[in-house]
Amino acid sequence: MKVTIKLNDLKYRYDVYQMFNIYYPLNEIKFEEEGEYIVNIFEGKADFKYENYYKEIIISENIKDDVKKLVFSSLKDITGDYYPWGTLVGIRPSKIALKNLEEGYSEEKIIDIFQEKYLASEEKAKLCIEIAKKEKIFVNRDKRNIAIYVGMAFCPTRCLYCSFTANPIGSNKKNINPYLNALSYEISEMEKYINERNLNIESVYFGGGTPTSVNNKDFEFIMEKIYNNFILNRNVKEFTVECGRPDSITVEKLEIMKKYNTTRISINPQTMNDKTLKMIGRGHTSKEVIEVFKIARRLGFDDINMDIIIGLPGEGISEVNHTVKEVLKLKPDSLTVHGLSLKRASILHENFILKKGIQIKKQNELSEMYEASRNLAKDLGLEPYYMYRQKNMVGNMENIGYCKRGKENLYNIEMIEDKQTIIALGADAVSKVVFLDTNRIERCANVKDVKEYVNRIRELVEEKKKLLDTLYLK
Numbered sequence: 001m002k003v004t005i006k007l008n009d010l011k012y013r014y015d016v017y018q019m020f021n022i023y024y025p026l027n028e029i030k031f032e033e034e035g036e037y038i039v040n041i042f043e044g045k046a047d048f049k050y051e052n053y054y055k056e057i058i059i060s061e062n063i064k065d066d067v068k069k070l071v072f073s074s075l076k077d078i079t080g081d082y083y084p085w086g087t088l089v090g091i092r093p094s095k096i097a098l099k100n101l102e103e104g105y106s107e108e109k110i111i112d113i114f115q116e117k118y119l120a121s122e123e124k125a126k127l128c129i130e131i132a133k134k135e136k137i138f139v140n141r142d143k144r145n146i147a148i149y150v151g152m153a154f155c156p157t158r159c160l161y162c163s164f165t166a167n168p169i170g171s172n173k174k175n176i177n178p179y180l181n182a183l184s185y186e187i188s189e190m191e192k193y194i195n196e197r198n199l200n201i202e203s204v205y206f207g208g209g210t211p212t213s214v215n216n217k218d219f220e221f222i223m224e225k226i227y228n229n230f231i232l233n234r235n236v237k238e239f240t241v242e243c244g245r246p247d248s249i250t251v252e253k254l255e256i257m258k259k260y261n262t263t264r265i266s267i268n269p270q271t272m273n274d275k276t277l278k279m280i281g282r283g284h285t286s287k288e289v290i291e292v293f294k295i296a297r298r299l300g301f302d303d304i305n306m307d308i309i310i311g312l313p314g315e316g317i318s319e320v321n322h323t324v325k326e327v328l329k330l331k332p333d334s335l336t337v338h339g340l341s342l343k344r345a346s347i348l349h350e351n352f353i354l355k356k357g358i359q360i361k362k363q364n365e366l367s368e369m370y371e372a373s374r375n376l377a378k379d380l381g382l383e384p385y386y387m388y389r390q391k392n393m394v395g396n397m398e399n400i401g402y403c404k405r406g407k408e409n410l411y412n413i414e415m416i417e418d419k420q421t422i423i424a425l426g427a428d429a430v431s432k433v434v435f436l437d438t439n440r441i442e443r444c445a446n447v448k449d450v451k452e453y454v455n456r457i458r459e460l461v462e463e464k465k466k467l468l469d470t471l472y473l474k
Contacts, residue, residue, distance in 0.1 A: 002028045006035030015064050018089045019071035023079055025392045041067060048074040069119055081363045083396040086119030091389045092416055093124070093398075097132035098139070127384065127400075134385045138413050140420035143436050143471065145202050146194070147411050148230050150187070151426030152208035152222075153179055153450050156248050156283055167450060169213045175450050179427070180218055182457040184225050186425045189461045191229035194423075197472045202420070203411040204230050206241045212248040220256045227260040238410055240264040246292040247284035254299050264409060266336075267293050268307035272326040273319045276312050286326060293330050303407055306332040310369045311340035311394035316361055320369040324376045334403035335382055337373040339393040366395035377402040386412045421471065423464070427453040431464055433471050442467055 003024050007016055013031060016039055020029050038049040041063070047056040048070055055074050059066040068087040076082055085093070100110045107129050114125035154169045154176065167175070194201065206226060212219060223241075231239055241262050243249050249267065257265060271277060272286040296304055308323055327335070361369070377384070382402035386409070389398045401412055414420035418441055424431045428448040434441055444467045446460050447453050453460070 002030060003037065004030050004032045004035040006033060006038045007031055007041075008039070009041045012039075012041060012064065012067050015068050016071055019068050019075065019087065021392070022072070022083055022089070022396050023075045023081065025394070025396075039067070039071060046070050050074070050078055053078055065117060072119055083363070084121035084124050085389070085396055085398070086114075086121070086124075088118045088120055088389075089391070091391075092418075093120075093389065094128045094131045094135065094387050095417060097125070097128035098135055098417065101129070101132055101136060127387070127398075131384050131387050134383070134408065135413050135417055138408060138410055139417050140202075140414055140434075141436070142200075143421070143434070144198065145200050145420060147414055147420055147422045148190075148201055148204045149411075149422055149424040149426075149429060150183070150204070150206045150222075150226055151424065151429040152206070152211040152213065153427040153453070154213045155208065155210045156213050156245055167209075172450065175454075176214060176218060178454045179450050180214070180222055182454045183222065183426055185457055186461055187225050187229050190423055190425060190464070193465055193468065194230075197468070199472070201230055201234055202237050203409075203414070204236060204239045205411040206239075208242065208244065210244040210248050211241055212243045212245070212250075212253050216250060216252045216256070219253050223256050223260045231261060238263045240266070240409060240411060242266045242268075244268050245282065245284060246288040247282075249292045251295060251299075254296055254301070258299055258301075262301075264303040264305065264334075264407075265296060265301055266305040266307065267296065267332075268305075269323070269327075270307060270309045270338075271312055271315065271319065272323040273315065276315055276319065279314065280312060290326070290330065293332075303333045305334040305336060305403075305409070306330070307336045307338060308373065309338045309340050310373060310397070311361065311366060315369075317365055317368050317372065320372050324372050328376060328379055331380060333407050334401065334409065335373075335377055335380060336399065336401045337370075337377070338399045339370070339390075339395055339397040341390040341393045361394075363395060366397070370395065370397055385409075386416050388416050421468075423468070431467070433467055435471060442470070 003020060005016060005020065007013060010031065017029055036050065040047050044059060045056060046059050046067055047054065053074065055070065057066060057070050072087045097110055100113065110129055111122055111125040114120040114128065115122060154167050154172060156169055204226060230236070239262050241257055243265050246267060267289065269286060269289040270282065272289065274285050277284065277286065293304065306327055308327065310320065382404060384400050384402050386401045387398050401409065403409065415422065419434060419436065421434045422432045427446055427450050430443055430445045432441055432443055444464050447456060
């Protein structure tokens with residue numbers, strides 16, 4: 001279905017589009033001369049027309065904010081749906097609360113800002129404040145404190161909802177050794193740089209892709225490299241390995257993680273419903289999730305995260321309640337709840353949503369599903385500590401991390417709050433250089449393609465060093 005909009009001033013096209021995209025995320029949204037929705041912006045006022053509906057407002061000097069509020073509130077009236085984040089489309093709403101707290105605003109004033117400026121709910125404002133207060137404790141204030149991200153470019157198979165660089169391991173076997181050798185070179189070169197500039201590594205995060213997708217020998221090769229270069233004889237606060245898929249985790253790999261002082265792992269089911277797991281291409285069962293989790297506990301892992309996704313195709317409140325019940329039995333130390341993001345580059349969007357017409361649940365049921373995940377966190381004794389949002393999320397909700405007090409993942413907080421330089425290694429890894437004194441961020445991305453990454457590794461390393469020197473050679 002196509003949504004057509006007639007807009008008299010295309011300078012505000014992006015802002016109007018974003019509001020329509022909240023209510024019609026799966027629709028084609030076009031601006032046309034004969035649009036069914038009419039938005040007019042004049043000097044001093046704006047109006048919204050649709051069939052027999054009409055709304056007019058007086059606009060202030062903050063024209064964009066006022067236009068967004070007009071469109072959002074009008075679509076709320078027309079559809080009968082309410083999205084509690086209001087007009088907020090940014091991916092880091094807790095940063096607004098953190099900035100206001102640091103400027104001395106009261107919690108009541110911050111809630112007013114969220115409600116009046118963004119039409120967001122009191123519940124979401126309070127959530128941002130709660131997370132901001134937690135982040136305020138941990139957020140970085142020293143430019144020489146850094147984080148390291150290492151990316152594995154392979155996965156057992158590609159999940160239908162994924163748009164990341166995750167090459168199926170079965171069809172990429174000949175690329176594994178060249179990739180690991182290139183990654184090893186990048187690790188060695190960045191260790192030299194870190195030592196020369198006297199930088200302090202606070203956290204190391206090994207993600208992907210799926211780090212455990214390679215065989216035991218290759219996994220130990222890269223784990224030993226990470227440990228010897230970034231962790232050994234350093235005051236690193238945490239070392240996270242996002243194991244991810246249970247079908248790629250072996251006892252030997254778990255033992256390797258213990259051997260190299262991994263402090264936190266993720267075992268991510270996404271759902272505990274086998275029918276859904278098969279449909280989204282996960283390649284494992286809920287039973288395997290339970291078995292791997294229990295093995296990790298027996299080996300002494302005391303900081304295990306689990307990811308679940310709300311809004312997967314075919315799942316309603318009964319399926320989410322089943323996932324909640326099964327995860328509750330396992331008692332993970334942290335829980336990350338994702339809302340399904342309908343990424344344009346994913347197989348799910350291309351082959352299922354567009355071609356097969358899979359229907360997303362109504363907003364009231366999605367809200368009930370999110371509430372079930374919040375209750376799960378509460379029953380596990382977990383508190384929210386970081387949050388981010390994505391475009392095209394079903395229900396226009398948020399991704400939120402919960403953990404036991406004292407188990408906060410520092411890397412996640414720093415990654416979201418943009419207060420710490422992150423040196424990222426591997427194909428498609430994006431380094432982020434943070435200039436704390438000017439509140440400026442510069443990024444340097446490695447290429448996505450594995451073969452190109454291997455062929456250009458020396459060039460990519462030098463580009464990274466050059467950008468880092470703009471901060472550390474001042």
